[in-house]
Amino acid sequence: MAVPAxxxxxxxxxxxxxxxxAEANRLLGEAVRAYEWLDGVAELERxxxxxxxxxxxxxxxxxxxxxxxxxDPCTEGNARATIGMVGGLTHDLPRCWxxxxxxxxxxxx
Numbered sequence: 001m002a003v004p005a006x007x008x009x010x011x012x013x014x015x016x017x018x019x020x021x022a023e024a025n026r027l028l029g030e031a032v033r034a035y036e037w038l039d040g041v042a043e044l045e046r047x048x049x050x051x052x053x054x055x056x057x058x059x060x061x062x063x064x065x066x067x068x069x070x071x072d073p074c075t076e077g078n079a080r081a082t083i084g085m086v087g088g089l090t091h092d093l094p095r096c097w098x099x100x101x102x103x104x105x106x107x108x109x
Contacts, residue, residue, distance in 0.1 A: 022103035029097060031071075032086045035064035056084025058091060085109070 037052040037059035052059040060083065068079040086109075089097040099105045 018106050019103035021108070022101050025109050026101040028082075028109075029086055029090050029101065031067070032060070032064065032083055033090060035060045035067070036087070037061060055080055056087045058087040060087070082109075
């Protein structure tokens with residue numbers, strides 16, 4: 001395989017990976033939004049009930065961190081930061097989030 005062909009093969013693989021990453025970002029956003037604590041649902045102050053936790057200015061079900069750690073092995077702190085960032089972008093900066101999910105823009109999370 002000639003050098004230009006190898007470079008084209010590399011570029012094609014890199015573009016494929018970037019499209020896949022954009023799709024993964026979109027799915028991550030959907031997953032984080034699915035764990036959002038619904039407006040109007042009271043938060044109980046008891047230890048024996050499912051509760052909300054506040055991440056990035058938004059409330060999520062308490063198991064969202066563990067679920068992200070199962071899907072993408074990372075530390076608890078990294079999961080908290082990712083959830084907070086995704087929640088903030090999807091709510092507060094939806095156009096920016098759309099760019100993160102656009103494979104043509106290639107904007108990493």
